[in-house]
Amino acid sequence: IDVVVGTRNAYPALWNGCKYSCFWGSSSWCNEECSSLGASSGYCAWPACWCYDLPDNVRYWDSNNNKCRGK
Numbered sequence: 001i002d003v004v005v006g007t008r009n010a011y012p013a014l015w016n017g018c019k020y021s022c023f024w025g026s027s028s029w030c031n032e033e034c035s036s037l038g039a040s041s042g043y044c045a046w047p048a049c050w051c052y053d054l055p056d057n058v059r060y061w062d063s064n065n066n067k068c069r070g071k
Helices: 027-036
Strands: 007-010 041-045 048-055
């Protein structure tokens, strides 16, 4: 049986709901972080990492449901 997992392009979120912070020039770090989460790739979209094809089961930042820093 094959399992098909959906994906999205999104900012991955930490346990506290905040985005993975980055600075210009750290795209390789973001790419590694995104890849470790199962995404196809990623880059630094300052001030946070943006991932392509992030699996649906990975927590992601959503402006409609922002839980970062208790907001």
